[in-house]
Amino acid sequence: MSQYSDIILMGMGNPLLDISANVGQDLLDKYQVKLDTAILAEEPHQPLYQELVQNYEVQYIAGGATQNSMRVAQWMLKAAQQPNRVAFLGCVGNDAYGEQLEACASKDGVTVHYMKDATTPTGTCAALILGGERALVANLAAANNFKPTHLETEPAKAIVQAAQYYYCAGFFLTVSVESLVQVAEHAVAEKKVFCLNLSAPFIVDFFGDQLATAMEYADFLFGNESEAAAYGKKNGLGEDLKQVALAVAALPKKDNGRPRTVIFTQGSQSTLVAHNGVVTEYAVEALPKEQLVDTNGAGDAFVGGFLAQLVQGKDMEACVKAGHWAARQIIQVSGTTLESACTYEG
Numbered sequence: 001m002s003q004y005s006d007i008i009l010m011g012m013g014n015p016l017l018d019i020s021a022n023v024g025q026d027l028l029d030k031y032q033v034k035l036d037t038a039i040l041a042e043e044p045h046q047p048l049y050q051e052l053v054q055n056y057e058v059q060y061i062a063g064g065a066t067q068n069s070m071r072v073a074q075w076m077l078k079a080a081q082q083p084n085r086v087a088f089l090g091c092v093g094n095d096a097y098g099e100q101l102e103a104c105a106s107k108d109g110v111t112v113h114y115m116k117d118a119t120t121p122t123g124t125c126a127a128l129i130l131g132g133e134r135a136l137v138a139n140l141a142a143a144n145n146f147k148p149t150h151l152e153t154e155p156a157k158a159i160v161q162a163a164q165y166y167y168c169a170g171f172f173l174t175v176s177v178e179s180l181v182q183v184a185e186h187a188v189a190e191k192k193v194f195c196l197n198l199s200a201p202f203i204v205d206f207f208g209d210q211l212a213t214a215m216e217y218a219d220f221l222f223g224n225e226s227e228a229a230a231y232g233k234k235n236g237l238g239e240d241l242k243q244v245a246l247a248v249a250a251l252p253k254k255d256n257g258r259p260r261t262v263i264f265t266q267g268s269q270s271t272l273v274a275h276n277g278v279v280t281e282y283a284v285e286a287l288p289k290e291q292l293v294d295t296n297g298a299g300d301a302f303v304g305g306f307l308a309q310l311v312q313g314k315d316m317e318a319c320v321k322a323g324h325w326a327a328r329q330i331i332q333v334s335g336t337t338l339e340s341a342c343t344y345e346g
Helices: 025-030 049-053 065-079 096-107 141-145 148-152 156-163 172-174 175-189 200-208 208-215 225-234 241-249 298-310 315-332
Strands: 009-012 016-022 039-040 059-063 084-092 111-117 123-130 133-139 165-169 193-197 219-224 262-266 269-275 278-282
Touching: 009 065, 009 175, 016 049, 016 096, 025 065, 025 123, 039 200, 049 123, 059 065, 059 096, 059 123, 065 084, 065 096, 065 165, 065 172, 065 298, 065 315, 084 096, 084 141, 084 148, 084 156, 111 141, 111 156, 111 262, 123 141, 148 175, 165 172, 165 298, 172 175, 172 200, 172 208, 175 193, 175 208, 193 298, 200 208, 200 225, 200 262, 219 225, 219 298, 225 241, 225 262, 241 262, 241 269, 241 278, 262 298, 262 315, 269 315, 278 315, 298 315
Parallel strands: 009 084, 009 165, 016 123, 039 133, 084 111, 165 193, 193 219, 219 262
Antiparallel strands: 016 059, 123 133, 262 269, 269 278
């Protein structure tokens, strides 16, 4: 029996080490970064990382949207007596940051199979926290160098074959659409489940063709209210997010045998789920402001909680409920940190 035979969920994405710090508005203004945004680092942002380390009290936290979701999913599956069910593929540098990422993910029970790039450092993400809100500036570095050849390695082939569910954040569309399509084609051929996330308005605005390619494979599509609004605006679907969700759910699909489900989270507002021409709203239990530490990772945690139930065959209400619970836990700590055992009883 393969060491990967227990894997049921596989994520593929950009592994990043989060460099997280509480900052002032002055630093956000200096680098022209807005709260509640996620952007790719450009040349003017490069000094930001060293400035954070030198002048602020920083935390190093395993990050990258897809890897976060996989860590949360395994955390919750372990609570359901299901260890070793989740795997993650991505590219890191052959350096200390890469080792730190692998150690953290492995400690959380995720089976990690990284492609290692000896010429490029491990990617980092500046997580700038102000008043509980966050801005993310990602320097992909090695994460940008994932190649389809990694999927030909024996461990990757075994993981892809074993998994029944696959998840990619939209951020991966800037890296290797070819790799995503290869995994998604396998999912279609084997009647498995492929899940995708819009991830950020810039993905919608600047990587529309890549997103359209990936969307055809998506059995489940996730997004938050700003990403949904950006998609609606870009594609002339109006501003009503319920209508946007219905329109996205009805887009052409490679596997017509399984209707697409669209899930739009809206922070503390109700989560919208569109399926089979109907939108259902799921209320979110409000968190007292004083308990909010950091919204970084909330969306990733929602996906992790949702998928942990989906792979167990739970219904939509159970999946959304678990997603809300996971997000609620994560916004009460700094970054996507999973220090204690999961107490979820779904």
